Amino acid sequence: MLEYLGLPVQASTHAAEIDHMISLIHWLMLVLFVGWGIFFVFVLIRFRRGANPRASYEGAKGKISKGLEVAIVVIEMVLLVFYAIPAWAKRVRAFPSENEAVVVRVVGEQFAWNVHYPGPDGKFGRTDINRITADNALGLDRSDPNAKDDITTINQLNLPVDRPILVHLSTKDVIHSFGLYEMRVKQDAVPGMSIPVWFIPNREGQYEIACSQLCGLGHFRMRGFVTIQSAAEYQKWLEEQAKQLTNP
Ligand SMILES: [Cu+2]
Numbered sequence: 001m002l003e004y005l006g007l008p009v010q011a012s013t014h015a016a017e018i019d020h021m022i023s024l025i026h027w028l029m030l031v032l033f034v035g036w037g038i039f040f041v042f043v044l045i046r047f048r049r050g051a052n053p054r055a056s057y058e059g060a061k062g063k064i065s066k067g068l069e070v071a072i073v074v075i076e077m078v079l080l081v082f083y084a085i086p087a088w089a090k091r092v093r094a095f096p097s098e099n100e101a102v103v104v105r106v107v108g109e110q111f112a113w114n115v116h117y118p119g120p121d122g123k124f125g126r127t128d129i130n131r132i133t134a135d136n137a138l139g140l141d142r143s144d145p146n147a148k149d150d151i152t153t154i155n156q157l158n159l160p161v162d163r164p165i166l167v168h169l170s171t172k173d174v175i176h177s178f179g180l181y182e183m184r185v186k187q188d189a190v191p192g193m194s195i196p197v198w199f200i201p202n203r204e205g206q207y208e209i210a211c212s213q214l215c216g217l218g219h220f221r222m223r224g225f226v227t228i229q230s231a232a233e234y235q236k237w238l239e240e241q242a243k244q245l246t247n248p
Helices: 015-046 063-092 231-246
Strands: 102-109 112-117 151-154 156-160 165-171 176-180 185-189 195-199 205-211 223-229
Touching (some): 102 156, 151 231, 156 231, 223 231
Antiparallel strands (some): 176 185
16 A cells, blocks of 8 residues: 555654554545445435435435444544554654754745754854844854854755754744655744754655745745765764864
């Protein structure tokens, strides 16, 4: 069923669980679609005007229809209570600690993704809305000691494989949505809020960050890239970025 649905590759540890749920929901929808379709055709023939010159106002009284309705409600409740809610709880109840996770800020804007790494000191430098310029999209205050080693990129997110990633997601203007399809991650970025999102990428490669909310005329070109790389490659990339900071 999964290949048949044409889902993207699974590139995070929780992807299989989400796909399992998507597959169950599709099976239920397929059964309902076929069932209701057959019932619709049956009703068209059975209650055609030629056979029923006078309308009956009593409605259906059979036990089958009530039984089916109850069965559908029960199946939907099982999907919700045993699959959807537990899966969501795992995403939002316990976040990895800032010590074990790779922590990064992602700030959406019309129409780009700004990425902010805390650098070797592990502390994000101060940002100030008044410092935002074309060259400093995050408004990073480089005079802040914590900001000196901070790394910023546009539309490029590099992350190590097999480690928990904690993204603090926000936006400068309108609502955007941070969509990493291969990692089955999707979270709206809401003005005035910093929303944590976490996942563990488990497949190296180059993937896309898609904006999944219609956010303006340039929405279609609001795409960034995620590069999932080995720990060594990631470290090398960080060092290269740090070098560019000291001698740009
Ligand atoms: Cu957007």
